Amino acid sequence: MYREIINDLKRWKTKANRKPLLLSGVRQCGKTYIVNEFAKENFESYVYVNFEESKSMSGIFEYDFDVKRIITELERVVKVKIVPGKTLVFFDEIQECPRAITSLKYFCENMKDLHLICAGSLLGVALKKEKISFPVGKVNRLQLYPMNFKEFVIANGREDLIDVLGTWPVDRPVPELYAVPMKNLLKEFYVVGGMPEAVQTWIETHDIEDVEEIQSEILKDYADDFSKHAPVSDVPKIRWIWDSVPVQLAKENNKFVFSHVKEGKRSAELEDALQWLKDAGLIIQTHLAEKPELPLSGVAEKTYFKVYMSDVGLLRYRSGLSAKTIMEETGLFVRFKGALAENYVLNELVSIGKEPYFWRSGNSAEIDFIYEDSGEIVPVEVKSADNTQAKSYKQFCSKYKSRLGLKLSTKNIAENLCGETKTYSLPLYLAWNIDYYFAQ
Secondary structure: OOOOHHHHHHHHHHOOOOOOEEEEOOOOOOHHHHHHHHHHHHOOEEEEEEOOOOHHHHHHHOOOOOHHHHHHHHHHHHOOOOOOOOEEEEEEOHHHOHHHHHHHHHHHHHOOOOEEEEEEOOHHHHHHHOOOOOOOOOOEEEEOOOOOHHHHHHHOOOHHHHHHHOOOOOOOOOOHHHHHHHHHHHHHHHHHOOOHHHHHHHHHHOOHHHHHHHHHHHHHHHHHHHHHHOOHHHHHHHHHHHHHHHHHHOOOOOOOOHHHOOOOOOHHHHHHHHHHHHHOOOEEEEEEOOOOOOOHHHHOEEEEEEEEEOOHHHHHHHOOOOHHHHHHOOOOOOHHHHHHHHHHHHHHHHHOOOOOEEEEEOOOEEEEEEEEEOOEEEEEEEOOOOOOOOHHHHHHHHHHOOOEEEEEEOOOOEEEEEOOEEEEEEEHHHHHHHHHHHOO
């Protein structure tokens, strides 16, 4: 299946100052698959080492960090001649071999021509738990997320819709010829999400029970990771927080409240467990920036935040929301419909390299997301229906005079002014294409 990160991998391959590449991402988001495909298309030979499956391979790194010796011993084991410039070497689940992580420094310094990629699903967790010596400044880094909506559409055989809408003019309404299939695909995306195995299953069977079986297995694997890799004392806390995320997202004021996780528990007792989930890539936090200034990271309230899931399909499944409810949009599906739309937009923003925060003033005014872009602050209002009359958005634009802003809803495409802010109103199914419009 098409993944946009393949273009980043190709750029890395030809960089003059290339370093070993560390590819991060939540478990089962497709890291191994995409590197395998990249190797097939761009290299003459390929060496794959999975330290989780082949623990004995760690022995190659135990003696010293002489990279020539390491490569020679690796060649003997895998029976493949490793030729810098022609061979891709892939160390998968590298967190299982701490010395292999340390060796990246020496590969960077002493074997610059070698194309070396490393990946680890729980690398963020392992680095803190094991106190591994990380080769700061000696690696390039890429993050792989679950499939975004654009990738989902292409996987479903509708690349033609992406081609047409990729340069769609803002002054021309999108006709039903294109809008209807995109709206239907977005509903399917809310149900299936972007975990590659779930997407592939949906494409092959279009059977939601088959998809939910995959989603259930993925969630069980995540739960197993809690027990295997988290400190024993934190495992119950991690489970409490993990179970609390869908519930807190569905609230009217969806600020994450520690006291709602478990009665009698305070933030000091649960913060480490929350951080574990974040390090594992299972959740994404957005922090309050009540007085937005650049950089937003400098004014963010670290104790006031929201928590989202890294995949909207898993959020839907964990919430017990049926596919039928989403596809038919029944009248009872109102509040959580907003939560799904918000989580979806957050995932889309993150997948195109944005770092979202949110803005709130008092108890009534709130902007779902704000982010920095080329020295400016961009407000993003998300509506799950076609009502785009947002007092909070007007208040924000009036006060902070952003040059560009964005409203995402079920309404058709349009452009207007909100005070001095040029505002693009885009259908939710075009969230992947916001940079195109902002570049106009």
